[in-house]
Amino acid sequence: MSVNDDIPFNRDFPLRPGVIDEPVPGVRRLLCNNPSPFTFTGTVSYILGKGKVAIVDPGPDDDAHLTALLNAVRGETVTHIFVTHTHLDHSPGVPRIKTATGATVYAEGPHRASRPKYASEMRSSESGADRAFRPDVMLKDGEVVSGEGWRLEAVTTPGHTANHMAFAWTERGLTFIGDHVMGWSTSIVAPPDGSMVDYMASLDKLTRRNEQLYFSGHGPEIPDAVRFVHFLIRHRKAREASILHRLAKGEADIPAIVRASYIGIDPRLMGAAGYSVLAHLEDLVARGIVATDGDPTIDGLYRLVPLA
DSSP, X not given: OOGGGGSOOOOOOOOOBTXXXXXXXXEEEEEOSOOBTTTBTOOEEEEESSSEEEEEOOOSSOHHHHHHHHHHTTTSEEEEEEOSOOBTTTSTTHHHHHHHHXXXXXESXXXXXXXXXXXXXXXXXXXXXXXXXXXXXXXXXXXXXXXXXXXXEEEEOTTSSTTOEEEEEGGGTEEEEETSSOSSSOOOOOTTTOOHHHHHHHHHHHHTSOOXXXXXXXXXXXXXXXXXHHHHHHHHHHHHXXXXXXXXXXXXXXXXXXXXXXXXXXXXXXXXXXXXXXXXXXXXXXXXXEEESSSOOTTOEEEEOOOO
């Protein structure tokens, strides 16, 4: 049985690129035509309100998508742009939307890694980062931004990236959750951009909030969202257990652990799975459960620390 079998994924997402729908009143969404093993059917941009509106995650620098997004708000005024995080499928469309609308850009901050890169590391993540992004306003956890007919609370959710931020429309009981929680698949946590310690803490933080409907950066909305987050927490703990089970059989590198832990995985996702395993191993090394020679890196060998 796959570790993923315990998560009630929903891969039914019929939205087509360039077509606007309105899943709940006051929330419109538009799908970018950038499907991949990492983005599912593509990146979803959201439009909040009517008349004077906000956009959440303009998406990649994609001509067709940005044109469709501007056409969707024709005759309206875009006052705010919110960005959940700075991967290349979420934030590079910001400059063109800002130039066209004059809207103010809000986010946690520029792209940064969760930890310093080790000398032996040649690349930081599978997804790629928008290192040019700079928000007009850097939000802190709990800050509230209001517009015409909507009100969003900033919720810091580091883990997928260090600067990941969700936006909770608390009065409506919904959250724009970015890539921290997705209904179609688990999220990639790839050091040094991502951190499993931060990711797990952010999941735990979400369980203490009341919003029960998530709109994510990819795939369908997630109802009964807090229950789904509990599934993700159990999944990550099961993934850690599977890593420890493999290491109980002897020292191993990350490809060997991936082969043992990710049964039936899409071969195109093997590299990403390796980085997620690394994120778990970083945590296990820090807790003194697993050892490696030198820094915990993607090329390292890992072994269990003998019980005292």
